[in-house]
Amino acid sequence: MQSLTNRKKVVGKKEMTWVEKLYLPAILGGMRITLKHFFTKKATISYPEQKREFSQIYRGMHVLKRDEKGAERCTACGLCAVACPAEAITMVAAERKKGEENLYREEKYAATYEINMLRCIFCGDCEDACPKESIFLTDRIVPSDFERNEFVYGKDKLVETLENPIDVSIRQTPEVLEFKKNKKLTHNR
């Protein structure tokens, strides 16, 4: 068969010469390659002290957004869960009670909302499916951990805090931003 790369070396069974039997040239050759790598640029960085620049379309840890008044946008409609190819999302819905209007935007809300970060493949389909502009993928990295069950992220880790809102405008297309300007639509009120 014709070689694809021309780097193929045929291994023979012929006896080694005296120089080859010393092995020294081969060892030195190997050491030369190792030494060369001391002076090349490192492929890794020391995260978290150093951070890389992210692509604009980087898909990392999810966030559940609040609206302008601080109410949770998620209504537990289940579209993210049904869109999820890895079946990583589960939720339980509950009905909003009187006096909770400032906490939840719609009359139904997610009492629990869990994403299994080990199952998640960060495809962003949940973001596409969301009709309420609630879930977004951000440029935050899911930190490592020692326990498997620590990777099931509940609302405590997913919902953004009021003090520390997470900017996702970069994830919204110009069409969406244009649509949001129309305050006549109930979606934007």
Add this chain to the structure above:
Amino acid sequence: MAKVTIDGQTIEVPEGTSILNAARMIGGEIVPPAMCYYTSLETSGGYCRTCMVKVVKGSEKDPRPMPKLVASCRQPVMDGMEVQNITSPEVIEARAGVVEFLLMNHPLDCPICDQAGECNLQDLGYEHGKDGTRYEFERREFEKKDIGDKIQLHMTRCILCYRCVKVADQLCPSRVHGVMNRGDVSEISTYIEKAIDNEMSGNMIDVCPVGALTDKTFRFKSRVWFTKPVEAHRNCTKCSGNVRLWFKGADVLRVTGRKDEWGEVKEFICNECRYDKKSVSDWVIEQPTHVDRHSVISQNHYENLKQMKLDTQRIKAKLPEKKTNGNTK
């Protein structure tokens, strides 16, 4: 017998059959959608106008076309009648207009609505509607009304199909609700705020094509597509006892009547079966419900292979569908 041709397909049907039912006998894409017509409810149909078709030839004796589009659920066939449904651009245009009218006041709260996933209006809008709306005004709103602890009424979602009123009229011994007011402000309502508490009243939930009447015991419990439907029965003195159970895990979340491929329940069930028997031990489970694979309910829903084999055989041999098992669309 009358011979009728619908979109080029000819079928012989008994005299007095409506065009809609003749089309349903043929089956397939040419069946007009229906939001208000309900086979088992007398005098239903004629309100929603989604089933409109064009009659290009009245009959063999009088071959003149009908001057306007007709509601196929109310128009009986004539011998030699020729009907156009999806082959007529006029019908498709008119139907898109009807959908736009139906959606004009319908709130777009599908993410909250318990009917989402099995809603006739969702299907209708998806298949026959247009992308956007031209309506710029506020949608109508109603005062919230409590009609008992079993049925949740969302008047804003109602499309006034009158099906529930017919159920109240024809199934329940005494009529306790009807349509109040007129035109834009008309609403279904209990007479004098009386709670609906008779035997068969729960069937209003099943006949409602939208999420206006939903099961309060199932409210926000789960989205429809996370539940698994199975056919089951029990000995019931009040009704046939043939129902559909909706499972989530090992729990029965909801009991409904068996809807067929047109979304209609043939055997209405009593309130005891619907609300009070939510334990697996109450029921004899027959088989998983056949779910149309285009339905969102078919997500992660695996049927018995025997049934699927039978289905493929039927499709290959082009045999008419067996009417014993209901289909959920």
